[in-house]
Amino acid sequence: MNIVVLVKQVPDTWSERKLTDADHTLDRESADAVLDEINERAVEEALQLQEAHGGEVTVIAMGPDRATDAIRKALSMGADKAIHVSDEALHGSDVLATAKVLAKAIGTVENVDLVIAGNEATDGRAGAVPAILAELLGLPQVTQLRKVTVEGTTIKGERETDEGVAFLEASLPAVVSVTEKINEPRYPSFKGIMAAKKKPVSTVTVADLGIDASEVGLSGAYTQVLEAAPKPPRSAGQRVEDGGDGGSKIAEFLVGQKLI
Amino acid sequence: MSFVESEERIALRKAVSEFGAKYGHDYFIAKARAGEKTTELWEEAGKLGYLGVAVPEEYGGGGGGIGDLAAVCEELAAAGCPLLLMVVSPAICATVIARFGTEEQKSKWLPGFADGTLKMAFAITEPDAGSNSHKLRTNVRRDGDDWVLKGTKTYISGIDEVDAVLVVAIQQTGPVLVVVPTSAEGFTWHQIGMDLVAPEKQFTLFFDDVRLPSDAVVGSPDQGLLQVFAGLNPERIMGASMATGSARLAVSKAVTYAQQRTVWGSPIGSHQGLAHPLAKIHIEIELARLMTQKAAALYDSGRDKEAGEAANMAKYAAGEAIAAAVDQAIQTYGGNGLTAEFGLASMLGMSRMARIAPVSREMVLNFVAQNSLKLPRSY
Numbered sequence: 001m002n003i004v005v006l007v008k009q010v011p012d013t014w015s016e017r018k019l020t021d022a023d024h025t026l027d028r029e030s031a032d033a034v035l036d037e038i039n040e041r042a043v044e045e046a047l048q049l050q051e052a053h054g055g056e057v058t059v060i061a062m063g064p065d066r067a068t069d070a071i072r073k074a075l076s077m078g079a080d081k082a083i084h085v086s087d088e089a090l091h092g093s094d095v096l097a098t099a100k101v102l103a104k105a106i107g108t109v110e111n112v113d114l115v116i117a118g119n120e121a122t123d124g125r126a127g128a129v130p131a132i133l134a135e136l137l138g139l140p141q142v143t144q145l146r147k148v149t150v151e152g153t154t155i156k157g158e159r160e161t162d163e164g165v166a167f168l169e170a171s172l173p174a175v176v177s178v179t180e181k182i183n184e185p186r187y188p189s190f191k192g193i194m195a196a197k198k199k200p201v202s203t204v205t206v207a208d209l210g211i212d213a214s215e216v217g218l219s220g221a222y223t224q225v226l227e228a229a230p231k232p233p234r235s236a237g238q239r240v241e242d243g244g245d246g247g248s249k250i251a252e253f254l255v256g257q258k259l260i
Numbered sequence: 261m262s263f264v265e266s267e268e269r270i271a272l273r274k275a276v277s278e279f280g281a282k283y284g285h286d287y288f289i290a291k292a293r294a295g296e297k298t299t300e301l302w303e304e305a306g307k308l309g310y311l312g313v314a315v316p317e318e319y320g321g322g323g324g325g326i327g328d329l330a331a332v333c334e335e336l337a338a339a340g341c342p343l344l345l346m347v348v349s350p351a352i353c354a355t356v357i358a359r360f361g362t363e364e365q366k367s368k369w370l371p372g373f374a375d376g377t378l379k380m381a382f383a384i385t386e387p388d389a390g391s392n393s394h395k396l397r398t399n400v401r402r403d404g405d406d407w408v409l410k411g412t413k414t415y416i417s418g419i420d421e422v423d424a425v426l427v428v429a430i431q432q433t434g435p436v437l438v439v440v441p442t443s444a445e446g447f448t449w450h451q452i453g454m455d456l457v458a459p460e461k462q463f464t465l466f467f468d469d470v471r472l473p474s475d476a477v478v479g480s481p482d483q484g485l486l487q488v489f490a491g492l493n494p495e496r497i498m499g500a501s502m503a504t505g506s507a508r509l510a511v512s513k514a515v516t517y518a519q520q521r522t523v524w525g526s527p528i529g530s531h532q533g534l535a536h537p538l539a540k541i542h543i544e545i546e547l548a549r550l551m552t553q554k555a556a557a558l559y560d561s562g563r564d565k566e567a568g569e570a571a572n573m574a575k576y577a578a579g580e581a582i583a584a585a586v587d588q589a590i591q592t593y594g595g596n597g598l599t600a601e602f603g604l605a606s607m608l609g610m611s612r613m614a615r616i617a618p619v620s621r622e623m624v625l626n627f628v629a630q631n632s633l634k635l636p637r638s639y
Contacts, residue, residue: 076271188275190309190322193268 001055001150001172003046004106005079006117006129007039009063009070013122023218024225025092026123028064035070038118040077040185042178045148046116047078047186053150055113056080060105062090062098068201076188076196083108087205092218095124099132101216104209106137112173114155119144119177130177140170146181265553269331276310276335285340285509289606292459297421301341305332306376311350316358319370325560326351326494330501330552337505338512340603342610344460345379345418347498347618352491353380353426356437360479360487369439372423380439381425382491383413383465398467400429400438405474409438413465415617419449420461426478427467428488436477436484437491446470456609489568493559495618496571500552500578503614507545507578507585510607514538514589517596528592537588544584548577569632576624579615586611 011031059082120127134141145157315321354373372378389395398411518529555570590597
C-alpha cells in the first residue's frame with residue numbers, strides 16, 4: 001500500500017508567534033521551526049499501516065528551504081522518500097492554492113492508495129486542506145479520525161465529535177485526516193537519523209508541477225489580511241476571598257462558566 | 261576545521277532531547293528518592309539505539325563514535341536524566357571490548373551493548389590505590405585454563421543492576437581487563453552509603469578467589485595497560501558530557517526563575533548581581549562543551565594521545581562548570597533553591613562528584629603540569 005503523508009513545518013507552539021509588518025504573513029524568523037506535532041502523528045500512522053500492509057511512504061511538504069528539517073525528521077522516523085515543493089511564489093498562499101499545489105505534487109507519486117494529513121496545522125488552523133484536496137483529487141475523504149484501519153481496499157475510521165463517535169468507511173484510494181488522539185508518534189532511532197540523509201528528496205517548483213505562479217501566493221489568495229494586532233495580555237482574573245464559603249463560590253464560578 | 265556538529269549529530273541531539281523530556285528531571289528525582297532504577301528510560305533509549313550509537317554496525321550498533329554517545333549522554337542530562345551507567349557500560353566497557361576483544365568476545369557482548377539489554381560496570385579504583393593503576397593489588401592468576409581473581413575494588417557504580425563487571429586486575433606482565441559476571445561464585449559486594457540523589461548506587465566489591473573461564477580476559481593479556489587507557493578517555497569525555505548537560509539544566513532552571521521572579525517591580529534577572537554570574541557560567545559551560553567535543557573528535561579519529569590531554573581538560577572544565585552552575589542556580593532561587601519542589605538541591609551532590617570522578621581535579625592538574633607543561637613530578 002503506497003501512502004503519501006502531508007507534512008508542514010510550523011513555528012514551535014511554545015514560542016511567541018508573530019506576523020510580519022510588511023504583509024501580515026508568518027514571521028518565520030521569530031520562532032523555532034518544527035515539524036507540526038499533528039504531522040508527526042500522521043507520519044506515525046502511515047508507518048504503522050506500512051508495517052501492517054507493506055508499500056512505500058512518501059512525505060510531501062510545501063514550504064521554504066528550511067522545511068527540509070521537518071522533512072528530515074519525517075524521514076528519520078522511517079518514511080521512504082520525500083517531495084519538497086519550494087518556491088518563492090508560494091509565499092502567502094491560501095488554503096485553496098495550497099491544496100491545488102499539494103494535489104499536483106501527489107499526482108507525481110505513482111499508485112497512491114492513501115493520503116494522510118493532520119486535521120489542522122498549529123499555525124494557520126484553517127483545517128480545510130484535506131477536504132479541498134480530496135475534492136481536487138476526486139477521492140473520498142474520511143476526516144478528523146481518531147482511529148484508522150485498512151481491510152483490503154476499504155478504509156475504516158472513527159471520528160469523535162461532541163455528539164458521539166461516527167464510524168466511517170470509504171474505498172481506497174482515499175484522503176484521511178487524523179487528530180491528536182490517533183497515536184503516540186515514535187522518536188527517531190539513531191539508525192533512522194543516519195539513514196534519513198541518504199533517502200531521496202526531490203525538490204520541485206510550482207512550474208515543475210505545471211501551475212502558473214500567479215495562481216498561488218499572496219497575489220493569488222482569495223482573502224487578504226488587512227490588519228493584525230497582538231493578542232491582549234491575559235487579564236488578572238477574578239479574586240475570591242475565602243470567608244468560609246470559598247467552596248460554594250468556586251462552584252458558583254464554575255456554574256457561571258458552564259463548566260459544571 | 262569545523263566548529264559545527266554534523267546534521268546527523270544535531271538531529272540526534274534533538275531526538276534525544278525530546279525523548280528525555282518525556283521522562284524529565286522530576287521522574288529522575290522520584291526514582292532516585294524511591295530507591296528505584298530508571299529502567300523504563302534505559303530500555304526505551306536502548307531500543308531506539310541511543311545507548312548503542314558507538315557500537316559497530318556489524319554487532320547491531322549505530323556505527324557512530326564516542327562523540328555521538330557523548331551527545332546522547334549530555335542531552336539526557338540536560339533533560340534531567342543523567343545516566344551514570346552510560347559513562348561505564350557503553351562508553352568504557354563496550355569500547356574496550358570492541359577495540360581489543362577477540363571475535364568471540366565481541367559476538368558475545370556487543371549486541372547487548374548495542375540495544376542496552378546488557379549492562380556492564382567498570383572497576384578500577386581500590387581502597388589503597390585510588391585510580392593509580394601502577395599500585396593496584398587486585399590480582400588475577402592462571403590456574404590451568406582458568407583465571408582466578410582475588411582482591412577488592414571500591415566506589416564502583418551500579419553493581420546491583422549490571423550483568424557483569426569489567427575489572428582491572430594485575431597479573432605477571434602488568435594490568436589486564438577481566439569480565440566477571442555478577443553471578444560468579446566468590447564475588448560479593450556491599451553498598452556504600454552516599455548522600456547523592458541518584459538511582460545508581462556505589463559499592464565495594466570483594467573477589468575471593470573467583471574462578472573465571474579462559475576467555476574472561478579481554479583480548480591479549482599483554483595489552484592490558486593500553487586497553488585501560490583506551491577506556492579511560494571515553495570515560496572522561498562521557499563524565500564531562502554528563503556534567504555539561506546537568507550544568508545546562510541548572511542554568512536553564514535559574515534563567516527561567518530569574519525571568520519570572522519579580523521583586524520591587526522588575527524580574528530579578530535584570531539585576532547584574534544575578535545576570536552576570538549566570539552569563540559567566542554559560543560561557544564556561546560552552547567552553548567545556550567545546551573541549552569535550554574536541555576530545556571526542558580526536559578520540560574518534562584515532563588520535564589517542566592528543567585525545568587524552570583534551571579529555572582531561574574537558575573533564576576539568578566540565579567539573580568546574582557544573583559546580584559553579586548548581587551553586588549559582590541555588591543562589592538565584594534563594595530559599596526555593598533548597599526546596600524539594602524545584603529539584604536543584606538534589607543536584608548538589610552530583611555537581612561535586614563531577615569534580616572528583618572519574619579522576620579528581622587535582623590529578624588532572626598534575627597530568628597537565630607534567631605532560632603539557634613538562635613540570636617536574638611532585639610524587
